[in-house]
Amino acid sequence: MTQPTPHGDMPESLAARTGAIRLLAHVLRDGRMLSDGASGLDGPAAARALRLAGLTLRHMGQADAMLKTRMQRQPAAKIRDILRLALTELCAEGSAAHGVVNDAVAMARMSPKTTKQAGLVNAVLRGLTADMPATLAEWEALPAPTLPIWLRKPLAASWGRDRLEAIEAAHLRGAPLDLTPKPGVSVPGAVELPTGSLRLEGGQVSILPGFAEGDWWVQDAAAAIPVRLLGDLTGLRVLDLCAAPGGKTLQLASGGAHVTALDISGKRLRRVSQNLDRTGLTAEIVEADALEWTPEEPFDVVLLDAPCTATGTIRRHPDLPHLREARDIETLTKLQYQLIDRALTFLNPGGRLVFCTCSLLAVEGEHQVSAALKRHPSLSAIPLDPASFGLPEAAASPHGLRLLPDLWADRGGLDGFYMAVLRTAGATPA
Structure with a gap:
């Protein structure tokens, strides 16, 4: 090396x-x-x-x-x-x-x-x-640099060539700095997006107003939406699976949920703990393999931001196209459906599973949810209206929401994400 x-x-x-x-x-x-x-x-x-x-x-x-x-x-x-x-x-x-x-x-x-x-x-x-x-x-x-062929081909098939080129152009533009604030917090110079995130053109994070006080944390506007799909969190028992680095854990805790943050990596969980300390929020931290761990009692909500190719974050991480390969997809999609099935066993009757991935690939998003609904006939997808969450109609997708980097090009774009909310059969938790 x-x-x-x-x-x-x-x-x-x-x-x-x-x-x-x-x-x-x-x-x-x-x-x-x-x-x-x-x-x-x-x-x-x-x-x-x-x-x-x-x-x-x-x-x-x-x-x-x-x-x-x-x-x-x-x-x-x-x-x-x-x-x-x-x-x-x-x-x-x-x-x-x-x-x-x-x-x-x-x-x-x-x-x-x-x-x-x-x-x-x-x-x-x-x-x-x-x-x-x-x-x-x-x-x-010169045109925007193209993505590797293993990624270009499925993206063109899913979204069309024009959309693919718009995504590549969005990658070239890079990404602004997005913050998720605690309720009622503002940051001088930041623009509030319709989704509730704050956006800045850049700056050194540690010297921005409110950092030391823990008033906000860095989180792309797209990554902040899955938690917002849940509405009022007050008093809910929520498991944040694959929680590190902790942006969604902070959102859940800030919203009044009783949060358990689980991740397989102790090193990454230390970042979650540091972020909780800075923001003055609390959550139970569990280092474990989600496929082997069993909770003492079920949860009202499980949020699964599943491991994926992370291709939706290329505009922030231009090294990714040089590190991922087509063979990674099969390994990751297998893990994703295993985690979905495992997560469902952690829920109360009528509980909700939020499944999301920061991927551009339908096989890591739409296809995973469609397959889960077929495997579990008693499972249902809760309809999601993009406008209800401050998103354009173009974000509508089968069973959930699909965000691509070219959305909001005039506002600075968004990371690529797919998200859906699935409900198990039974009584809805109070």
Whole structure:
């Protein structure tokens, strides 16, 4: 695995760019998540390195298209990443050409394996910066980078080619910062969405008003909707399955439910506990495998945000298309239906199961719920009207709601999500 190394007395700009190159290798060649690689970085350049690496992954298709016409053959992997980063900084971020080119050449010279290609880096970038208006025009004329074929094919089949291209364009735009507030809380500069979430264009989370006081938590507007499907939560016993990192646990607790948050990962549950401490909310924390655990008594509601490909979050996590594979789908869909069947055994008669996944794939959403209804004839899907939850009519879907990243394009979009509320047979809990 590629390991970050200390930056020593390196200038901060070069340290950040060097860190970004290591992060790109961490994703593209080690097959590891971008956030995992960031744990090996420190100092003031760390945040910039992570941002630059993410930006480069987001725009990599455009960078590769422009570089392909300017080189007769592919250079070494590290040189290719240096050029991708430099071109992304120049065209997507508008960074000063002098600093970008100088640091790119310096990075090429850092290793004996790539130092001989420093001249290539210099020549390519000098050529691109010689006429920046033309370079920018060429960049902006390029289509949005496409998703991998294993994902494009089922998305085109489910939503149509035009919708697929709109999703890819939404991924390129990235995502704003969404917050879920406690009742009555506002954040200066934030816009309240029709769904109840607060939206900001960005900012350092820890210094925003209300963070230290625990008035809100970071949660995409789409991810906040499944809990809102339940209405009044006061006094309900609710199990949050696969709870980490805890956004829905916080929502449930804030709404007055008695919450049990269960997850198989102790490390991830520590984040849930930290978020509960910061916000002053309470929940019972259980580290267990949901397929083996049995509660002492049944629940009124089970919320299952099931493990999935997470393809609905690509606009926030541009490393995902490089880490997932088609073979992951079968393993995850099998786990999803096992978890649905297990979750139903945890409910009181007439209890509700909220099933949701942050996936773009119907096989992880609509198809799962349709199959569950066939397996359990006494189970029913509660009709959901998108307008009742502040969503456009386009979010209507069989048995539930379907959100795709191109919804609300004029407002900054949404993560991809599918959600449904299923009710078991029997008396409705009081």
